[in-house]
Amino acid sequence: MGDHSHGTDEHGHEHLGHPLSVRFLVGILMALLFLTVVTVGVSYIEMGRTVALLVALLVAVVKASLVALFFMHLRWDKPFNSVILVASMAFLILFIAFAKLDTGEYMHEITPMTEAPGYVEQGLKGN
Amino acid sequence: MSEHESHGDGHHAHHPHQAHHWDSMRQQFEAGKLGMWLFLATEVLLFGGLFCAYFIYRANYPELYEYGHHALDKVWGAINTVVLLVSSLTMALAVRASQVGNRKQLQAMLAITFLCGCGFMGIKAVEYKAKIDHGYLPGKLFNYAKTIEHEHEGHAHDGDHHDDHHGDGVAHAEGVFGAPAVSVVAPLEQTAQAQPAAPPSGLSASASRVAGDHAEHGHEDGDHGGHDGYLPVDGRPPNIHIFFSIYFMMTGLHGIHVLIGMAVIAWLLVVCRDGRFGPSYFTPVEIGGLYWHLVDLIWIFLFPLLYLI
Numbered sequence: 001m002g003d004h005s006h007g008t009d010e011h012g013h014e015h016l017g018h019p020l021s022v023r024f025l026v027g028i029l030m031a032l033l034f035l036t037v038v039t040v041g042v043s044y045i046e047m048g049r050t051v052a053l054l055v056a057l058l059v060a061v062v063k064a065s066l067v068a069l070f071f072m073h074l075r076w077d078k079p080f081n082s083v084i085l086v087a088s089m090a091f092l093i094l095f096i097a098f099a100k101l102d103t104g105e106y107m108h109e110i111t112p113m114t115e116a117p118g119y120v121e122q123g124l125k126g127n
Numbered sequence: 128m129s130e131h132e133s134h135g136d137g138h139h140a141h142h143p144h145q146a147h148h149w150d151s152m153r154q155q156f157e158a159g160k161l162g163m164w165l166f167l168a169t170e171v172l173l174f175g176g177l178f179c180a181y182f183i184y185r186a187n188y189p190e191l192y193e194y195g196h197h198a199l200d201k202v203w204g205a206i207n208t209v210v211l212l213v214s215s216l217t218m219a220l221a222v223r224a225s226q227v228g229n230r231k232q233l234q235a236m237l238a239i240t241f242l243c244g245c246g247f248m249g250i251k252a253v254e255y256k257a258k259i260d261h262g263y264l265p266g267k268l269f270n271y272a273k274t275i276e277h278e279h280e281g282h283a284h285d286g287d288h289h290d291d292h293h294g295d296g297v298a299h300a301e302g303v304f305g306a307p308a309v310s311v312v313a314p315l316e317q318t319a320q321a322q323p324a325a326p327p328s329g330l331s332a333s334a335s336r337v338a339g340d341h342a343e344h345g346h347e348d349g350d351h352g353g354h355d356g357y358l359p360v361d362g363r364p365p366n367i368h369i370f371f372s373i374y375f376m377m378t379g380l381h382g383i384h385v386l387i388g389m390a391v392i393a394w395l396l397v398v399c400r401d402g403r404f405g406p407s408y409f410t411p412v413e414i415g416g417l418y419w420h421l422v423d424l425i426w427i428f429l430f431p432l433l434y435l436i
Contacts, residue, residue: 015406016156017226017413025223029216033209040205043435049189056431063427071219072420073413078157081164088168092175096182103183110187 018076028070035063144408156410163414167421170384174425177377181432184369194363195370196434198263200254204434207250208426214243215423218392222416225409230402233412237396240419244389251382258371265375269368278363374433381429384422391415 039059043052069075074082103110142152149155185192221236261277262270395415404412 015226016153017222017406017409019223019226020219022220022223025216025219028219029212032212032215036205036208036212039431039435040201043201043431049193049436052436053185056436057428060428060431064424067215067420067424067427071215071423072417073222077160081160084161084164084168085171088171088175092171092178095175096179099179099183100186103187107187 018073020070025070028066032063032066035059035066142407144403152407156408156413159410159414160417163417167417170421170425174377174380177373177380178428181373181377184373188364188366188369190364191367191370192436195367195374196436198258198371199374199434200257201434203250203254204430207247208430210243210246210250211423211426214240214247215420217243218416218419221395222409222412225399225404225412226406228405230399230404233399233404234396237392237399241389241392241396244385244392247385248382248389251378251385258375263371264368265372266368269371274367377429377433381422381425384425388415388419388422391418 039056042055042059047055068082068085074085145152145155149158217236217239221233221240224230224232224236258264262273264270392415395412398411
């Protein structure tokens with residue numbers, strides 16, 4: 001699929017892009033809209049909070065992949081551009097995971113503070 | 128870097144938009160895109176800080192989200208998602224139009240994308256206004272009295288048990304949003320002391336104080352949200368303002384990005400009139416498109432995380 005775009009125009013300039021058919025792009029939008037309906041729909045179903053989070057994230061990752069692969073042309077780009085995106089996500093997950101581990105260490109000290117008398121009122125100054 | 132090197136034949140006409148330090152238009156195009164992807168990676172990390180805050184608080188105080196997401200309007204959020212997805216399609220079509228050298232279509236698609244951006248910000252403004260009017264503001268701006276009054280109004284409109292919390296000190300709250308019902312038993316003398324001149328609508332001004340009193344007395348440990356002694360005010364966590372801090376910071380930073388994206392599109396609309404974009408040069412459209420798609424991509428995560436769960 002990646003070859004027919006490498007033609008040249010009448011001035012001898014290369015065609016750099018990879019034009020996708022309108023139909024294909026509209027099809028991607030339809031898939032995205034369908035997944036939006038799915039994610040809203042399942043939010044009405046009673047499930048555990050962890051399951052709900054995982055389902056929402058799964059649908060979001062699929063939608064994001066569609067946007068990145070087709071609207072952002074990663075599917076036809078040099079693979080290095082995809083490596084950059086995936087690496088940024090991977091480091092973000094690492095960042096969140098370590099931060100979570102860290103607060104796990106301190107939560108037993110934080111929780112009594114937030115429950116101490118007057119904690120909420122302190123937040124109310126100025127109201 | 129590619130099989131299509133332009134130098135060597137010695138007769139290649141330089142494209143007017145090829146900077147002299149590039150061997151070929153393709154090299155220039157690929158380098159520009161690589162640079163943009165590196166920038167987008169930093170954008171992911173910029174939002175990443177806020178996503179980190181979201182997940183840390185979600186892990187430690189899940190009840191914030193369980194209660195807070197009911198305060199956001201799913202319908203507006205879903206409409207905005209559709210608006211942004213459609214604008215992503217039109218942006219992709221704009222890039223396509225520039226690739227095939229169709230200037231009219233490029234202009235039309237950029238214009239529709241811009242209008243979708245306006246629509247998104249308009250709906251966001253409606254949502255923000257409702258939050259601001261009812262006191263759902265980030266951090267210390269959060270107005271407990273207003274929000275509770277608002278939730279009780281909604282409760283009254285539901286038409287059940289509005290008077291329960293008078294006299295006997297029992298706030299039988301369902302919350303305006305249809306949050307799970309939780310009964311809070313407030314010791315009579317403290318409720319009375321906390322609202323010496325309370326308006327008939329009841330708990331509003333004093334509810335947060337009641338929460339503090341509860342904590343002091345340690346009633347009802349552990350039956351809510353999985354944190355021992357984490358006591359609800361009227362069925363909602365007393366630190367609910369944290370949810371709105373996260374909501375405003377995440378959607379606010381996203382909104383700023385939408386505005387920047389709209390500015391880029393407006394600029395593209397102006398400069399594309401001279402027909403400079405075509406099959407061999409459309410880097411600005413491509414790169415502006417990448418930015419716009421990233422904004423869409425971030426909203427794809429924000430919408431379910433804030434509005435739905």
